[in-house]
Amino acid sequence: MSADTFTVGKTEIRKDAWDKVTGAAAYVDDVALPGMAVGMVVRSPHHHARIMQIDARAARDVPGVLAVVTAADVPGSKTFGPLAQDRPALAVDEVRHLGEPVAIVVAESKTAARRGVKVVAVEYEPLPAVFDPTAALEPGAPQVHPGGNVVTRYDVAGGDVEAGFAEADVVLEHVFEVPRIAPGYMEPEASTAEWNADGTLTVWVSSQKPFEDRHQIASVLGLPQDAVRVRSAVIGGAFGGKEDSGLAILAALAAWAVKGTVRLVNNRHESFLAHPKRHPARLFYKLGAKRDGTLVALQATVHMDTGAYSSYGPAVGGLLTEMVPGAYRIPHVRVETLVVYTNSPFSGAMRGFGSPQAHFATESLIDMLAGELGMDPLELRRKNVLRPGDRFFTGAPLDQTASSLPVILEHVAAARARLAAIPAPAGRVAGVGFALAVQSMGLGYRVPDDSTNRLEWAPDGTIRVYVGAPDLGQGLATAAEQIAAEALGIPYGDVRALAVDTALSPNGGVTCASCMTYVVGNSVMMAARQLIETLLAYAADKLSVPRAALAYRRGTVVLPSGETIPVAEFASRAADEDVPLRAEATFSFPYPEATTPKHLPVGMPHGMFVFGGQVARVEVDRDLGTVEVTDLVAIHDVGQAINRAGVEGQIEGGVATGIGYALYESVRLKDNGQWVDGFTEYLLPTAEDVPARIESVIVEVPEASGPHGVKGVGEITLVPTAPAITNAVCDATGVRVTAIPITSEAIARAADPA
Amino acid sequence: MKPITVTLIVNEQPRTITTEPNRTLLYALRDDLGLYGAKDACGGEGECGACTVILDGEPVNSCLVLAGQADGCHVETIEGLAAGGQLHPLQRAFVETGAVQCGFCTPGAILAAKALLDRLPDPTDDQIREALSGNLCRCTGYTKMIAAVRRAAEDMSHVR
Numbered sequence: 001m002s003a004d005t006f007t008v009g010k011t012e013i014r015k016d017a018w019d020k021v022t023g024a025a026a027y028v029d030d031v032a033l034p035g036m037a038v039g040m041v042v043r044s045p046h047h048h049a050r051i052m053q054i055d056a057r058a059a060r061d062v063p064g065v066l067a068v069v070t071a072a073d074v075p076g077s078k079t080f081g082p083l084a085q086d087r088p089a090l091a092v093d094e095v096r097h098l099g100e101p102v103a104i105v106v107a108e109s110k111t112a113a114r115r116g117v118k119v120v121a122v123e124y125e126p127l128p129a130v131f132d133p134t135a136a137l138e139p140g141a142p143q144v145h146p147g148g149n150v151v152t153r154y155d156v157a158g159g160d161v162e163a164g165f166a167e168a169d170v171v172l173e174h175v176f177e178v179p180r181i182a183p184g185y186m187e188p189e190a191s192t193a194e195w196n197a198d199g200t201l202t203v204w205v206s207s208q209k210p211f212e213d214r215h216q217i218a219s220v221l222g223l224p225q226d227a228v229r230v231r232s233a234v235i236g237g238a239f240g241g242k243e244d245s246g247l248a249i250l251a252a253l254a255a256w257a258v259k260g261t262v263r264l265v266n267n268r269h270e271s272f273l274a275h276p277k278r279h280p281a282r283l284f285y286k287l288g289a290k291r292d293g294t295l296v297a298l299q300a301t302v303h304m305d306t307g308a309y310s311s312y313g314p315a316v317g318g319l320l321t322e323m324v325p326g327a328y329r330i331p332h333v334r335v336e337t338l339v340v341y342t343n344s345p346f347s348g349a350m351r352g353f354g355s356p357q358a359h360f361a362t363e364s365l366i367d368m369l370a371g372e373l374g375m376d377p378l379e380l381r382r383k384n385v386l387r388p389g390d391r392f393f394t395g396a397p398l399d400q401t402a403s404s405l406p407v408i409l410e411h412v413a414a415a416r417a418r419l420a421a422i423p424a425p426a427g428r429v430a431g432v433g434f435a436l437a438v439q440s441m442g443l444g445y446r447v448p449d450d451s452t453n454r455l456e457w458a459p460d461g462t463i464r465v466y467v468g469a470p471d472l473g474q475g476l477a478t479a480a481e482q483i484a485a486e487a488l489g490i491p492y493g494d495v496r497a498l499a500v501d502t503a504l505s506p507n508g509g510v511t512c513a514s515c516m517t518y519v520v521g522n523s524v525m526m527a528a529r530q531l532i533e534t535l536l537a538y539a540a541d542k543l544s545v546p547r548a549a550l551a552y553r554r555g556t557v558v559l560p561s562g563e564t565i566p567v568a569e570f571a572s573r574a575a576d577e578d579v580p581l582r583a584e585a586t587f588s589f590p591y592p593e594a595t596t597p598k599h600l601p602v603g604m605p606h607g608m609f610v611f612g613g614q615v616a617r618v619e620v621d622r623d624l625g626t627v628e629v630t631d632l633v634a635i636h637d638v639g640q641a642i643n644r645a646g647v648e649g650q651i652e653g654g655v656a657t658g659i660g661y662a663l664y665e666s667v668r669l670k671d672n673g674q675w676v677d678g679f680t681e682y683l684l685p686t687a688e689d690v691p692a693r694i695e696s697v698i699v700e701v702p703e704a705s706g707p708h709g710v711k712g713v714g715e716i717t718l719v720p721t722a723p724a725i726t727n728a729v730c731d732a733t734g735v736r737v738t739a740i741p742i743t744s745e746a747i748a749r750a751a752d753p754a
Numbered sequence: 755m756k757p758i759t760v761t762l763i764v765n766e767q768p769r770t771i772t773t774e775p776n777r778t779l780l781y782a783l784r785d786d787l788g789l790y791g792a793k794d795a796c797g798g799e800g801e802c803g804a805c806t807v808i809l810d811g812e813p814v815n816s817c818l819v820l821a822g823q824a825d826g827c828h829v830e831t832i833e834g835l836a837a838g839g840q841l842h843p844l845q846r847a848f849v850e851t852g853a854v855q856c857g858f859c860t861p862g863a864i865l866a867a868k869a870l871l872d873r874l875p876d877p878t879d880d881q882i883r884e885a886l887s888g889n890l891c892r893c894t895g896y897t898k899m900i901a902a903v904r905r906a907a908e909d910m911s912h913v914r
Contacts, residue, residue, distance in 0.1 A: 011852065013849055013850060013852075014852075014854065016854075016857065017848070017849040017854040017857075018841075018849060019857075020854045020857030020860050021832075021841065021845040021848050021849055021854060021857075021860055021861075021864060022791075022832060022833070022835070022836055022841070022845065023789070023790065023791020023792075023831070023832035023833045023861045024791075025857050026790070027790075027793075027858065029790075029793075029794075030784075030790035032788070111774070183892075184892045185856065185858075185892055186793070186795040186802065186804055186856065186858035186859045186890065186891065186892060186893075187793070187795065187856065187858040188794075188795065188797075234857070235856060236793075236795075236856045236857070236858030237855070237856040237858060237892050237893055238856075239892065267794075267797035267798075268795065268796045268797035268799075268802075269797055472856065473855040473856025473857065473858075473893055474855060474856075474893070475855070645851075645852030645898070646852065648852070648897075648898070649852055649855055649893070649894055649895075649898060651895075652894060652895030652896075652897040652898065653855065653892065653893045653894050653895040654895070655895055656892075656894075656895035656896065657892065657895075678796065678797060678799060678801065679796045679799065679801035679802055679890065680799060680801055684890050684892065686886075686887045686888075686889075686890065686896075687882075687883045687884075687886035687887050687889070687891075687896040687899070687900065688883045688884065688887045690895050690896050690897065692879065692883075694895070694897055
């Protein structure tokens, strides 16, 4: 906590915690509205098929069934999507993945809805399907969409990669594979839509982007934007996966069809099959270095499986491309990334957004290079790490914030030495590994990236913060409250953030991209300055004194005599007069015109970066092939922590997700043709799987443009975890894992090659 | 299917409901009694622990118990934990330790921890981990949840 702040930097208690520990917090599925009907979705049992006919007569005859909605009923745009409108709200003539929504049954009860779903007769003609992005690129591969299987292709270079390899003494080429994983938030998607008598809709969502949902719902329903009001309920986790309007659109269609109120809740299987996941990818890397360890060239080709619909795939591919060289200065780089359609369940945004895929390959290969050169992997990194004044291969400049990297490296060195000294217990081998990471903040150059937020004095003198972007559970509301309290010099307890309601809140943007505390915080500080001006102008008018005669101090108006009047006196009067004291401000993510390269595709480059490093100690049972992460030290540069417990929570949660990525999780196609789509087979890390000893080291190198020096921490915390673990496994066993999750077979086989 | 009548003693109050015979305890609490603290995060397969309640002293996944099986039994839910408006030490510790993020797993985790502390007032960290191992959480990485249980155990030992 810096010396000159009273709430920023302190661990304040989040105000929703009380409702959450008593069971009072109301998530979408916890609010039963009067007369509410139930919607259930008829889903495709095929990976790829033509729809020959849908016969809903029997379903409509089921007692209690109110309506069956199919694509033919959709009144507006049949398709939607955040970037390309390639995804039907309800399947039109063809299904492209298992679990795709084909129809909605609306009924008076769950039982009736279930019966209705069973008897909607859909006649399919199966089509050939493809599930691997590399196979989908082959000539003659099944076509997922008429325009071909390549959604987006990036080819970005810095330097001359051929010349770079010509200078190299050592060249390594390896292929890495990373799995499709689920965001794994505990609250499955849910939405309640209410058709109002005046022909408007109110839709309750569990979403990262209520304003974007409003746009998508209005488009599919054929309604004007202002006829749709989207309200944010308490959100049970999101991690990128709730940047998706799919279920809210279905709820809206159902409510429109029956002119009533309908709730739709995905069960966990539906969530796995029909909501975005992290893109699986195959990464072909070639790395060249001098004998002394100086990196000279890196070439990568990446095949990224976006599944049946593009979702945010093109943007994820862009960030993956940018992140390929990781935290290293490499003069010659070329990255070709192909975002490819397959008949897999679609992928989209998920915490890290392309960065975890790239870093797994890069951080593995750097260790492999160290092995090849006979160098300490830490020395190799020290030699090549980015420094202030460097540029990424995209040409994006690195300012002084990169000065956190050497600090992070020293923490890594100390942690590695400490963990390496812990002996292995009998029957196990132990190893220590580490990885560095970089993660961008913000949406990228030329992508609209504004956040508007509003402050308002309530009649009692407390502050309402209309944060225009939802708190997903990570604590955005708390950070906004602390920053507002600090800016106005009033107690944290006197500030309260409200949930997003598109009818009342300004548009704060999409909660994503590790930048919400930064953008919302800046906007709140701007609004606070304006709010003080608004107050003083109002007070001057009421007191019949010149504005310049008044000052503001800690919730009071200061008169020339030095006497103070509490703001509440003015705020209550203003409320009586119906002239609320409020101010809103828009902060736009900055991209300095002079230094931002202009030759890149839209969304590149990113303009601000955070850095981190993690050190893992593992114990491996070579006979069983099991890996236990016993210790993890996570070192993260956050600019400045607004709420320390909140930052630690982001780190500890990110590490657990990274452990799942390394060791357990994969939404894979089983031998029976079904996907792993539930927690029986898809193993999320449990309380027994996270390290018994985890240490968060928060490095604070203030960002000049950030509120109180803040940067971001939401995503990077899981990025170095998987390669740190596989590097540790290699240290322990000599087994280099190039495909995650690590299987016990891979380790046991390597232990006993016979 | 003929409806059945079931009496549950929920947080010390007898509550009689008439419900479907295949109704789970989870949905009897949620849909018949309007107690929404127990959550369904895995699709009723007993894999996530979000629906944990304490049934006659034992923590159970309420999605795996039929309401009819619980007829006459004592059911402790999160709504009953704050006696007389006072938070239970576990609830307070979860709030103060920063163990709550999105909160969806929180009621189930607190009840699993309560069942542990009822049985074992001074558990080791390994015992806490084991007791929470059926309660999935994606936000916190469990570290602060484990710390909260340890803290609540200490707070409660001072009371005794």
